[in-house]
Amino acid sequence: MTQTTETRVAAEPADPVAVSTVSTVSDGHETQEAAVILAQARGAVDPELRRAVESLPGSIRRVALYHFGWEHADGTPAAGNAGKAVRPALVLAAARALGGRPEQAVRAAAAVELTHNFTLLHDDVMDRDATRRHRATAWKVFGDADAILAGDALQALAQRLLAEDRHPAAPAAAARLADCVVELCAGQSTDVALERRGPGEVTLGETLAMAEAKTGALLGCACALGGLYAGAAPEEVEALDAFGRAAGLAFQLIDDVIGIWGDPARTGKPAGADLAVRKKSLPVVAGLAAGGPAAAELAALYGQPPGSGTESAADLEAIALAVERAGGRDWAQTEAADQMARAVHQLSRAVPVPEAADGLLSLAEFVTWRGY
């Protein structure tokens, strides 16, 4: 597996600076390949995506255009930073890997991206997150009501794209995407519930299941939709789904490691940001669950209420060290590697010819190991 050194920001192909960073610092051809695939997906899907968003009426259109980075808060055009396009790229790459024609799956890819962004808009309202893609979140700028309504409208647009798609796979894709939305909602509901509990009242199994529902489900669905549009057999579609889910879990594990030990200069977040808010991320929950004196020490530190910005860097470093001593960091890295191995195995079931699987594999490695 190629470990790359690009930052979170550098993974945004819409940003020319970031793309050049990728090409200069990357040390593996997968990274370059993934960057090309992501940029191609963005180019293929953006017109469909933008046409859908532009079709929205009144203030909802403004919120959506802002959220996608196509407009500033005052309605003037913006350069655009609509995210990494990982999910649409997975749809198109899966269609290609299974012998389909990716250009036929562009609407499905746009539907997946609309669904992802609907959940971001709503999650930011529920989690009271103030920034997203280096800008104020939609609810911060336009209020809760318009952010909720823009999310609702994006979910509707996603299903609309599939409803008007004459491809024979469209109804099955629509049903699968709807099922995925239900799973995403259940994952977010569990996340909110877990964050309200005390640090000792959350099991590792619950946290992993939540991460799979919240992050793995839509990556799996994206791959499955690509398979459906290629006319893949049901067992191939399920293997693609399992591939995406495992890669999604690997991504989340590494993302949680970065949230504690990531370099602020690279992540764009203050050091130990997840610890400062006492987030029950996977390494923390694993450390708490490990038992023994190190876990007890961590539990004592994590049981103290967050300092709302008053904790010193040394305090946060002490917590990070406690997670590490309790084995949370090692566990997360090992588990991430296991999940990537599982992803590779599922991919080989869906796509036996290694060359055909290259694109999907590059994407999985790119999203998982970026910034690490």
Next chain:
Amino acid sequence: MTQTTETRVAAEPADPVAVSTVSTVSDGHETQEAAVILAQARGAVDPELRRAVESLPGSIRRVALYHFGWEHADGTPAAGNAGKAVRPALVLAAARALGGRPEQAVRAAAAVELTHNFTLLHDDVMDRDATRRHRATAWKVFGDADAILAGDALQALAQRLLAEDRHPAAPAAAARLADCVVELCAGQSTDVALERRGPGEVTLGETLAMAEAKTGALLGCACALGGLYAGAAPEEVEALDAFGRAAGLAFQLIDDVIGIWGDPARTGKPAGADLAVRKKSLPVVAGLAAGGPAAAELAALYGQPPGSGTESAADLEAIALAVERAGGRDWAQTEAADQMARAVHQLSRAVPVPEAADGLLSLAEFVTWRGY
């Protein structure tokens, strides 16, 4: 048009007391016919609806079961009061009127009802409404996050029902329903925006357009879906949509009149409830827009901040009288009659044989004139 005297509660066919009230106090056969149609629709659609809701995972299922009145807040079974089933009844009645087989449109009817309830869950969060169908709203019981997520999941379930429906009209119905959701969101967004403005800064045209988007659009969509499932011609489908929209506007106008002058014993709301919160309902905006000294007097009264429950009944009566003097009540009643006439005209375009249109007409009159 038959004016009936049943209350808001009496329009709930799921409540045996209410149904008996309808049959004893009604003075027209349309009311009885409508009550039968509504009860039949509830019976046909409930199993599909309940199966969909029961398929939800974890806490989201509990929120949805509570919202539909099938469970109490503590998860124990409840008698059920899932609303009047007006929208599913319109789907089935429109299918029948156009020569289709209503039993083929049951999934579409359930999808419309799920969509309606998704918007109720979200609107209650945004409007901070504390009661719905005589119970605490879902966000009051389960918190904002789970209410938003349950709404998101119901939207997904609605599209799932259509995606798995093998009827040839299903894709067109799914696209139409998605478009309707966008319009509903735009209507709610406008409603929130208008409520934030001062009473003199809202035009009657804006308020009517908002009411059409928020209330008329889904009633129109329900009728249109019934037409699609009957294989109706495009112009018939559009006439059905226009019929439902006009009936929806008539309903909203009368609902707003009831919100000011309705008998609390019948409406289950305190007298002048809409005035106490300074709601910019249609009669109020019409009165404000009328000009002259009566409108100025109303503007002065409405410009005072709401008394947050401290206003006396006499204060609210004085505002109600000011709306009436400014012509708001007469305008709303005349406009409601005009919209019903428009609905009848559109219905005659879609369904030229009067007997075939009977069911739809009864439903339109029932929902519009109930409680008045």
